[in-house]
Amino acid sequence: VAKALNIDLKQLPRTIELVRAGNSLVLQFVDQELLPDQVLIAKTSSWKEVVDAIMRLGIRGAPALGVAGAAALALWYVNELPKETGDFQENLDRVAGEIGHARPTAVNLQWGVQRMKDMIQSLDEADADANLSAVYEFVKSMEAQDEQINRSIGRHGSKLLGTNSRVLTHCNAGSLATVFFGTALGVIYTAAEEGKVERVYADETRPLGQGARLTVWELSRVGIPTTLLCDDMAATVMAKGMIDAVIVGADRITLHGDTANKIGTYNLAIAAAYHEIPFYVAAPLSTIDMNLEEGSGIPIEQRNPREVQTRPLTGVDVYNPAFDVTPASLITKIITEKGTCSPSQLRDFLGC
Amino acid sequence: VAKALNIDLKQLPRTIELVRAGNSLVLQFVDQELLPDQVLIAKTSSWKEVVDAIMRLGIRGAPALGVAGAAALALWYVNELPKETGDFQENLDRVAGEIGHARPTAVNLQWGVQRMKDMIQSLDEADADANLSAVYEFVKSMEAQDEQINRSIGRHGSKLLGTNSRVLTHCNAGSLATVFFGTALGVIYTAAEEGKVERVYADETRPLGQGARLTVWELSRVGIPTTLLCDDMAATVMAKGMIDAVIVGADRITLHGDTANKIGTYNLAIAAAYHEIPFYVAAPLSTIDMNLEEGSGIPIEQRNPREVQTRPLTGVDVYNPAFDVTPASLITKIITEKGTCSPSQLRDFLGC
Numbered sequence: 001v002a003k004a005l006n007i008d009l010k011q012l013p014r015t016i017e018l019v020r021a022g023n024s025l026v027l028q029f030v031d032q033e034l035l036p037d038q039v040l041i042a043k044t045s046s047w048k049e050v051v052d053a054i055m056r057l058g059i060r061g062a063p064a065l066g067v068a069g070a071a072a073l074a075l076w077y078v079n080e081l082p083k084e085t086g087d088f089q090e091n092l093d094r095v096a097g098e099i100g101h102a103r104p105t106a107v108n109l110q111w112g113v114q115r116m117k118d119m120i121q122s123l124d125e126a127d128a129d130a131n132l133s134a135v136y137e138f139v140k141s142m143e144a145q146d147e148q149i150n151r152s153i154g155r156h157g158s159k160l161l162g163t164n165s166r167v168l169t170h171c172n173a174g175s176l177a178t179v180f181f182g183t184a185l186g187v188i189y190t191a192a193e194e195g196k197v198e199r200v201y202a203d204e205t206r207p208l209g210q211g212a213r214l215t216v217w218e219l220s221r222v223g224i225p226t227t228l229l230c231d232d233m234a235a236t237v238m239a240k241g242m243i244d245a246v247i248v249g250a251d252r253i254t255l256h257g258d259t260a261n262k263i264g265t266y267n268l269a270i271a272a273a274y275h276e277i278p279f280y281v282a283a284p285l286s287t288i289d290m291n292l293e294e295g296s297g298i299p300i301e302q303r304n305p306r307e308v309q310t311r312p313l314t315g316v317d318v319y320n321p322a323f324d325v326t327p328a329s330l331i332t333k334i335i336t337e338k339g340t341c342s343p344s345q346l347r348d349f350l351g352c
Numbered sequence: 353v354a355k356a357l358n359i360d361l362k363q364l365p366r367t368i369e370l371v372r373a374g375n376s377l378v379l380q381f382v383d384q385e386l387l388p389d390q391v392l393i394a395k396t397s398s399w400k401e402v403v404d405a406i407m408r409l410g411i412r413g414a415p416a417l418g419v420a421g422a423a424a425l426a427l428w429y430v431n432e433l434p435k436e437t438g439d440f441q442e443n444l445d446r447v448a449g450e451i452g453h454a455r456p457t458a459v460n461l462q463w464g465v466q467r468m469k470d471m472i473q474s475l476d477e478a479d480a481d482a483n484l485s486a487v488y489e490f491v492k493s494m495e496a497q498d499e500q501i502n503r504s505i506g507r508h509g510s511k512l513l514g515t516n517s518r519v520l521t522h523c524n525a526g527s528l529a530t531v532f533f534g535t536a537l538g539v540i541y542t543a544a545e546e547g548k549v550e551r552v553y554a555d556e557t558r559p560l561g562q563g564a565r566l567t568v569w570e571l572s573r574v575g576i577p578t579t580l581l582c583d584d585m586a587a588t589v590m591a592k593g594m595i596d597a598v599i600v601g602a603d604r605i606t607l608h609g610d611t612a613n614k615i616g617t618y619n620l621a622i623a624a625a626y627h628e629i630p631f632y633v634a635a636p637l638s639t640i641d642m643n644l645e646e647g648s649g650i651p652i653e654q655r656n657p658r659e660v661q662t663r664p665l666t667g668v669d670v671y672n673p674a675f676d677v678t679p680a681s682l683i684t685k686i687i688t689e690k691g692t693c694s695p696s697q698l699r700d701f702l703g704c
Contacts, residue, residue, distance in 0.1 A: 036663055170584075201671070204660065206558060206582040212661065220667045227669040230558040230660055231584035232522075232616025236676040239618065264584025266591065267623060274622045308556065308582055309564065311388055315572045317579040319553070324588040 002163040002195025009189065011221040012175045013041065015064050018071050018139045021045075025078045025136060027071050031058045032176060036217035047076040047095065054102040054109070057208065061177020062251045063150070063284055065103070066112035067142050072099045073116040074135040082128075092117060104299045105260055105323045106251040107289045112142070143179045149284045150181035152337035157187030157247065157282050160333060160340065164198040165191065165244040168234060168272075171205045171262035172214035173249025173282065183282040184247040185218065187335060192224055199225045201243060205262060206231055207307040207320065231264050238275040246272045247335075250283035255352075257328030257343020258295025259283075263321050269330035278332040285336050290352065295325035354515040354547025361541065363573040364527045365393065367416050370423050370491045373397075377430045377488060379423050383410045384528060388569035399428040399447065406454040406461070409560065413529020414603045415502070415636055417455070418464035419494050424451045425468040426487040434480075444469065456651045457612055457675045458603040459641045464494070495531045501636045502533035504689035509539030509599065509634050512685060512692065516550040517543065517596040520586060523557045523614035524566035525601025525634065535634040536599040537570065539687060544576055551577045553595060557616060558583055559659040559672065583616050590627040598624045599687075602635035607704075609680030609695020610647025611635075615673050621682035630684040637688050642704065647677035 017028045024045055031042040033056055042058065044050060050072035053059045059068045076095045084091055100113040119138050123131045161167070167188055174185035181189065191197045200219055205211035212228055219226040229237060237243055246268060252260040259265075259281050272279040292298065305318030328343035341349035369380045376397055383394040385408055394410065396402060402424035405411045411420045428447045436443055452465040471490050475483045513519070519540060526537035533541065543549045552571055557563035564580055571578040581589060589595055598620060604612040611617075611633050624631040644650065657670030680695035693701035 036665060203584070204558065206556065206584055209662075213663070216665055216668050220665055225669075226667070227671050228660060229671040230615070231582070232555070232558055232619050233671060233673065233676070235619040235622055236615065236673060237671065239676075263582070263588065267584050267587040267619065270587055270623050270626045271619060274626070308580060310561075311565070313388060313568055313572055315578070316568050317577075319579050319581040319585060319589065321585065321588060324585070324591075 003198070004195040005192040005197060005224060007189060007192050007223045009181070009222060012180070012218060013039065014180050015176055016059065016067050016071065016143065016179050018074065018136060018143065020136050023132065025075055027075060029053065029059050029068070030176065032060055032214060033058045036213055045075060045079050047072040047080065047099065050075065051099055051102045061172065062106040062108040062249065062287055063146055063178040063183060065106050066108035066286055067139065067146055067179055069099050069109045069112035070116035070142055071139050073113055073120070074139050077120050077135055078132050092120065103301055105301050108286050111286045115142070146179040147181050149337040150178050150183055150186040153183050153282050153284065153335055154181065154186040154190030156339050157280065157335040158191040158194055158196060160278070160280060160335070161191045161196040161245060163196060165196050166199050166201065166242055167197060168201040168203070168237070168243045168246045169215060170203040170211060170248050170265050170268050172210040172218065174215055174218045176214050176218055177249060183249045183284065185215070187247055187282050188224065189222065197224065199227060201227050201229055201237060203229060203231050203234060203264065203268070205264060210262065231267070234268055235271040238271055238277055243277055245278050245280060247280045247282055250281050250287045251323055252298050253281070253283060253288045253334065254292040254295055254298065255290065255347055256294050257331060257334065257346045259326045259331060260295065260298045260300070260323045261326065263324050266324040266326045269326045273330050279330060280333050280335055281331055282335040285338060288350065295327060298325055300324070355550070356547040357544040357549060357576060359541060359544050359575045361533070361574060364532070364570060365391065366532050367528055368411065368419050368423065368495065368531050370426065370488060370495065372488050375484065377427050379427060381405065381411050381420070382528065384412055384566060385410045388565055397427060397431050399424040399432065399451065402427065403451055403454045413524065414458040414460040414601065414639055415498055415530040415535060417458050418460035418638055419491065419498055419531055421451050421461045421464035422468035422494055423491050425465055425472070426491050429472050429487055430484050444472065455653055457653050460638050463638045498531040499533050501689040502530050502535055502538040505535050505634050505636065505687055506533065506538035506542030508691050509632065509687040510543040510546055510548060512630070512632060512687070513543045513548040513597060515548060517548055518551050518553065518594055519549060520553040520555070520589070520595045520598045521567060522555040522563060522600050522617050522620050524562040524570065526567055526570045528566050528570055529601060535601045535636065537567070539599055539634050540576065541574065549576065551579060553579050553581055553589060555581060555583050555586060555616065555620070557614060562614065583619070586620055587623040590623055590629055595629055597630050597632060599632045599634055602633050602639050603675055604650050605633070605635060605640045605686065606644040606647055606650065607642065607699055608646050609683060609686060609698050611678045611683060612647065612650045612652070612675045613678065615676050618676040618678045621678045625682050631682060632685050632687055633683055634687040637690060640702065647679060650677055652676070
């Protein structure tokens with residue numbers, strides 16, 4: 001018998017929210033470096049502070065980075081540009097470049113920045129008030145669209161799950177990784193209301209513990225029964241028949257379907273294939289890199305060894321890639337707002 | 353060109369050492385809960401303190417547990433028995449049972465306790481001095497034998513490695529897991545002197561970080577180039593062609609070759625098989641459970657959720673098995689002091 005879970009999404013804050021304050025813009029965001037110890041809504045009018053928040057993972061998650069990137073450029077355009085000297089186009093290129101390269105792997109960040117840059121370039125320079133409204137409304141529409149896309153991803157992905165599924169996830173592809181609702185966890189929220197989720201198993205996700213800190217917090221707050229496990233335990237729960245499906249998010253999907261996501265995703269995909277458990281990637285179409293065929297071309301961010309080594313010892317190297325690439329062959333379906341497809345059908349699915 | 357590493361094993365303390373002090377016995381051990389922050393040689397004359405050290409992982413590693421179990425029973429026999437009332441056999445059974453069940457998975461612990469129990473039962477009750485000498489010498493011979501066995505394991509295992517190998521290991525099957533020299537790391541020490549080791553990659557080994565805390569400390573001290581990585585990064589370094597072999601220890605090997613070892617070993621074995629990298633298990637014959645056919649019969653210790661959850665949240669379950677079972681099909685060779693064999697040949701190899 002399918003047991004619908006009584007979940008409450010109102011318990012979750014909106015992750016990112018652009019606010020108009022007179023003649024300036026302010027970005028509000030849940031500072032995720034502080035979760036779960038503190039739920040702080042940070043406010044900033046500085047695009048550089050947004051870049052800083054992105055680099056230190058105060059704002060993270062590929063879809064959220066897309067909107068944050070656009071919002072950061074909007075903050076620059078409205079709050080800083082009037083005070084700047086020098087060539088407009090040069091300044092725009094420089095700031096857009098700096099925001100877009102705050103982190104290298106998620107393609108959504110550059111996608112969001114590029115959308116805002118195109119928008120700004122289309123504006124009439126003369127009318128400051130109209131321009132402020134235009135960039136503000138543009139970000140607000142991206143925010144609304146992000147939630148709509150996630151709810152579509154949720155509906156499409158939920159069809160892939162059976163009654164009372166036990167789902168394993170890695171990192172946080174939840175509401176916190178988006179403006180609202182989430183991608184992989186969006187599928188789980190939709191499915192939970194349809195009686196298709198019994199329990200979620202959340203990988204800790206070393207080194208930064210996004211699973212232990214963010215996913216566990218988010219799922220518990222919403223009311224989804226959740227079990228936390230260390231990354232090296234995933235194969236064991238699979239072998240015990242405790243997992244019906246794996247669902248993860250994505251930072252970049254190539255045209256062949258190879259998918260970059262948080263380090264450990266590839267490990268998990270191999271274990272899922274070995275146990276013949278379906279492995280789903282849930283992501284908006286903006287995650288697809290239309291210029292890249294294969295996963296080997298995806299730049300992988302290498303982060304500070306201190307994240308791994310809590311007690312530094314001399315003479316020891318540390319390997320700390322933030323992402324890995326899961327080959328298309330290990331992915332059962334890619335779940336997007338347009339529907340689901342096998343990685344091998346991705347080109348046809350996109351009509352390209 | 354093979355580059356022999358100039359390693360220095362004298363940098364490592366003996367993990368366990370029974371000492372005679374007049375009419376009593378004292379066990380000295382490296383308290384591994386404090387490593388790498390502090391190298392403390394703890395001393396105790398109390399068998400209960402040894403049991404406590406085993407439970408809190410101050411003493412750990414299957415081969416070390418075998419000797420520690422025997423030594424704990426020797427401490428009881430020499431230091432406590434003279435003060436006890438009640439039936440000798442009942443007391444012996446009770447204490448041996450308590451020591452042997454301090455941790456359930458490693459079969460060596462019960463093996464070591466049983467050897468000492470048989471030894472004690474063979475003694476002439478009348479001659480206390482001779483008995484003290486007998487149990488003391490028995491433990492000392494177990495200590496010496498452990499090192500000899502490990503050196504044999506090292507010689508047999510080294511033959512499996514090619515020139516300048518890059519070896520991945522999980523948890524700590526090093527000198528710290530034995531009286532001295534180590535099993536999996538014993539293979540690496542032997543091979544390093546023969547120019548067969550370029551670098552060791554050490555899995556962090558969550559939740560208790562034996563790789564990050566112990567293996568990295570031990571290898572660095574000896575002089576082996578070492579790279580620390582999180583458990584969820586192992587598949588990525590394999591995919592990049594950075595790993596030539598995986599070598600791990602074992603807590604219990606069944607007659608079919610299924611092997612219990614630290615949680616995460618199974619995950620690693622699946623990833624190694626996927627990348628066609630040989631996966632070796634190095635262990636003394638005392639690790640083989642002659643009474644067990646299949647891995648499903650191995651009891652797996654479940655430990656405190658606090659080990660996983662550094663920031664406890666309400667409504668969240670934690671899954672925290674200390675070990676997992678790697679099926680024989682994923683193991684390339686088992687390396688023992690008698691030589692190496694495929695898991696499928698284990699019975700013939702043992703002559704049983």
